[in-house]
Amino acid sequence: MRVAFQEQAHHEAGPEAVQSQVPKYMQRVFFIVTGCALVGMMLGGLFMGLFAIGMFFFLIRKFTIDFVVPIMYLRGSRCLEAWREFRQLLSGHLGNFVLYLLFQFVLGLVIGIMVLVIVVVCCPLCCFLAIPYVGTVLVLPLIVFKRAYSLHYLAQYGPSYNVFQPAPAVAQ
Numbered sequence: 011m012r013v014a015f016q017e018q019a020h021h022e023a024g025p026e027a028v029q030s031q032v033p034k035y036m037q038r039v040f041f042i043v044t045g046c047a048l049v050g051m052m053l054g055g056l057f058m059g060l061f062a063i064g065m066f067f068f069l070i071r072k073f074t075i076d077f078v079v080p081i082m083y084l085r086g087s088r089c090l091e092a093w094r095e096f097r098q099l100l101s102g103h104l105g106n107f108v109l110y111l112l113f114q115f116v117l118g119l120v121i122g123i124m125v126l127v128i129v130v131v132c133c134p135l136c137c138f139l140a141i142p143y144v145g146t147v148l149v150l151p152l153i154v155f156k157r158a159y160s161l162h163y164l165a166q167y168g169p170s171y172n173v174f175q176p177a178p179a180v181a182q
Contacts, residue, residue: 072111073100076160080173099167110163117159121152 073096074089081092100107165172 069111072114077164080161080164081171084171084173099171103167117156121156125149125152 074093077099078089078092078096081087081095082089085092085095087095161173165174169175
């Protein structure tokens with residue numbers, strides 16, 4: 011009977027009674043761990059937010075350089091007008107542009123690995139790549155390929171997006 015009365019008193023006393031039974035150092039450890047977890051979650055949320063903002067601006071830059079600038083050249087228009095046209099193109103072919111971005115990521119990895127392997131395997135080449143002119147000449151085919159790839163990709167959406175159209179014949 012006495013044990014049942016003690017359990018009932020323990021349940022009625024609430025968290026204060028339980029807290030008084032836990033040693034002080036365990037309470038401090040609990041508060042420190044809880045505080046660290048909360049700070050970790052806040053920092054994680056902050057970094058995820060910064061990553062999302064960074065990805066947003068990366069996509070704006072990537073689409074501007076790869077697609078909006080060629081549209082500006084072809085139409086002789088300003089940036090916002092070219093963005094309006096590109097947004098229509100993007101909304102109609104969103105899946106294709108996602109695949110384009112994924113392929114650009116893989117292409118960047120492959121090119122980076124190739125350059126790294128060449129530099130590591132051929133140490134003297136590393137010294138030549140340090141010279142600005144020679145380094146640019148040796149890496150130039152990769153730079154031209156990356157730039158031309160986006161222009162050829164844009165050209166598949168119709169002749170009005172083809173930057174490489176021959177100039178109209180001049181009447182004599």
